Amino acid sequence: MLPYFYYSCYSCPMSCCCKGVPPPKGKDIDGIYLHQNYEELQQYVSKFKDDWPTYGVTIMSDSWTDPSRMSIINFMIFSNGRMYFHKSVNATGHMQNSQFVYDHIKEVIQEVGEENVVQIVTDNGSNFKKACLDILRVYPHITWQPCAAHTINLMLKEIGNFPEIEAVVSSCKRISRFLYNHSTLHAEMHAAIGGELVRPNATRFGTNYMFLESFWKKQEKFRVWMTSPEWINSNWNSDPDHDYTYDCLINRKWWESVKWVLDIISPMYTILRYADSQKLRSLSGFMSRMMHARHHLSSAFPVDSLDKSKYLKVVDKRVEHLYKNTLMVAGILAYYYCHTISYYTHTIAYYCSHLISVVVLSPLQPVFLNLQGTTRITLEKISHV
Numbered sequence: 001m002l003p004y005f006y007y008s009c010y011s012c013p014m015s016c017c018c019k020g021v022p023p024p025k026g027k028d029i030d031g032i033y034l035h036q037n038y039e040e041l042q043q044y045v046s047k048f049k050d051d052w053p054t055y056g057v058t059i060m061s062d063s064w065t066d067p068s069r070m071s072i073i074n075f076m077i078f079s080n081g082r083m084y085f086h087k088s089v090n091a092t093g094h095m096q097n098s099q100f101v102y103d104h105i106k107e108v109i110q111e112v113g114e115e116n117v118v119q120i121v122t123d124n125g126s127n128f129k130k131a132c133l134d135i136l137r138v139y140p141h142i143t144w145q146p147c148a149a150h151t152i153n154l155m156l157k158e159i160g161n162f163p164e165i166e167a168v169v170s171s172c173k174r175i176s177r178f179l180y181n182h183s184t185l186h187a188e189m190h191a192a193i194g195g196e197l198v199r200p201n202a203t204r205f206g207t208n209y210m211f212l213e214s215f216w217k218k219q220e221k222f223r224v225w226m227t228s229p230e231w232i233n234s235n236w237n238s239d240p241d242h243d244y245t246y247d248c249l250i251n252r253k254w255w256e257s258v259k260w261v262l263d264i265i266s267p268m269y270t271i272l273r274y275a276d277s278q279k280l281r282s283l284s285g286f287m288s289r290m291m292h293a294r295h296h297l298s299s300a301f302p303v304d305s306l307d308k309s310k311y312l313k314v315v316d317k318r319v320e321h322l323y324k325n326t327l328m329v330a331g332i333l334a335y336y337y338c339h340t341i342s343y344y345t346h347t348i349a350y351y352c353s354h355l356i357s358v359v360v361l362s363p364l365q366p367v368f369l370n371l372q373g374t375t376r377i378t379l380e381k382i383s384h385v
Contacts, residue, residue: 267293
């Protein structure tokens with residue numbers, strides 16, 4: 001049945017302007033008109049298919065599970081700056097192993113036309129990774145590009161497992177659970193700090209930054225609350241977590257540890273925000289920000305610190321997964337070739353020389369090793385034309 005709100009929106013004007021013409025029923029809209037709209041949309045999308053042989057196609061896939069444990073796999077198509085929904089597969093009740101994912105990705109490739117497909121973009125899940133590697137053996141001209149946002153999320157997850165990071169995050173979570181598990185205490189907290197804390201998400205590790213940041217922004221108000229009569233005379237003052245919360249929130253060193261973790265996570269969180277944005281982002285923008293984030297992370301440690309190499313190793317390993325045997329670097333260079341003049345010659349050479357030092361580019365390495373010597377000539381020709 002059509003909801004009353006939508007029904008009233010069109011039935012009232014129709015009753016005034018088109019007297020004697022009955023409005024369509026919900027059955028009509030769900031049946032005849034729905035099929036007509038679907039056919040019109042199919043005709044509209046078919047115009048974009050003419051671009052596939054010229055610009056190529058990127059197939060994007062991701063799995064999703066709702067709170068009721070219903071699971072689906074979505075397939076999107078990107079070509080010539082346009083992205084649209086291709087189809088959705090109901091994976092509920094199926095084991096989403098690599099073979100299951102492989103079969104459906106191969107089916108989409110055949111529907112699109114294997115000659116049109118340039119690359120596949122998925123997350124870094126082991127099932128998707130193995131399935132895509134098997135696809136590449138069947139279709140050698142196709143490349144697999146791991147999702148940048150998911151890669152950064154895994155980077156944050158790995159960093160969050162380091163004992164010094166995990167200890168701070170766990171401490172904040174213990175305090176948050178205590179404050180939110182009791183309604184009266186929660187109300188007192190809301191009044192004392194003038195708002196709420198950001199609750200972390202179990203699967204999106206970037207929310208740990210938002211969680212700690214919400215503590216840090218309310219630091220002064222937390223300290224005032226800890227010394228107030230309301231806290232001292234609280235009904236929960238005999239609870240061990242009451243003393244634990246007090247000891248942490250008035251401790252300067254505890255707050256310094258929170259700030260230190262924020263400084264460590266901040267560069268990667270900024271990249272995650274950029275990669276996960278709904279706005280159109282460029283590969284060149286992602287690369288430059290990633291290099292800046294790595295430098296920012298490196299500067300947070302002393303030069304000869306062992307922890308520095310530990311953290312940078314995580315970053316470099318994940319970044320290598322993004323660039324190695326993919327079209328990302330080629331796309332970055334194509335962007336600069338098409339959108340810059342000789343003013344950016346040194347910038348490109350600088351970026352690429354640093355990329356080579358961080359990333360292993362097996363199939364493209366001979367090309368990029370000579371990049372600094374050839375970039376000026378190429379860009380001067382483009383500028384002249």
